Amino acid sequence: WEDIAIICPNQCVCQYEPFLDLSIARWILGASKVVQNENEEQEIVENEVPLESEAHAVGNPYMKSVTCIIQAEMDTRSLLGSLPQDLHALTLLSSGATHRVIIYTEDLSPLSELTTLEIR
Numbered sequence: 001w002e003d004i005a006i007i008c009p010n011q012c013v014c015q016y017e018p019f020l021d022l023s024i025a026r027w028i029l030g031a032s033k034v035v036q037n038e039n040e041e042q043e044i045v046e047n048e049v050p051l052e053s054e055a056h057a058v059g060n061p062y063m064k065s066v067t068c069i070i071q072a073e074m075d076t077r078s079l080l081g082s083l084p085q086d087l088h089a090l091t092l093l094s095s096g097a098t099h100r101v102i103i104y105t106e107d108l109s110p111l112s113e114l115t116t117l118e119i120r
Contacts (some may be wrong), residue, residue, distance in 0.1 A: 012068035063088035072097035
């Protein structure tokens with residue numbers, strides 16, 4: 001769900017997201033804990049609670065997540081500067097018009113809570 005209390009740039013979606021919904025959870029917890037065998041049918045339950053062992057590994061089960069679309073000729077420095085500084089997970093999606101996405105380390109330093117960065 002999107003939180004209206006989070007100030008978010010127009011080209012981004014800012015929300016609190018369950019840690020287990022982030023793609024990085026597969027790497028941290030191991031793919032077998034996040035995704036069962038693809039050949040098995042599984043029941044989808046929207047209100048699942050993580051196991052206690054997973055909760056300790058994850059810490060806070062909800063993370064402040066931001067997903068942004070990077071378009072051609074976009075100033076990524078100003079975009080990163082306008083993000084909530086207490087976000088935990090940042091996903092940057094490159095549009096087909098962008099040839100490269102340049103991120104400077106110093107632009108990420110104000111994001112002191114950032115634990116996950118994905119560029120696609």
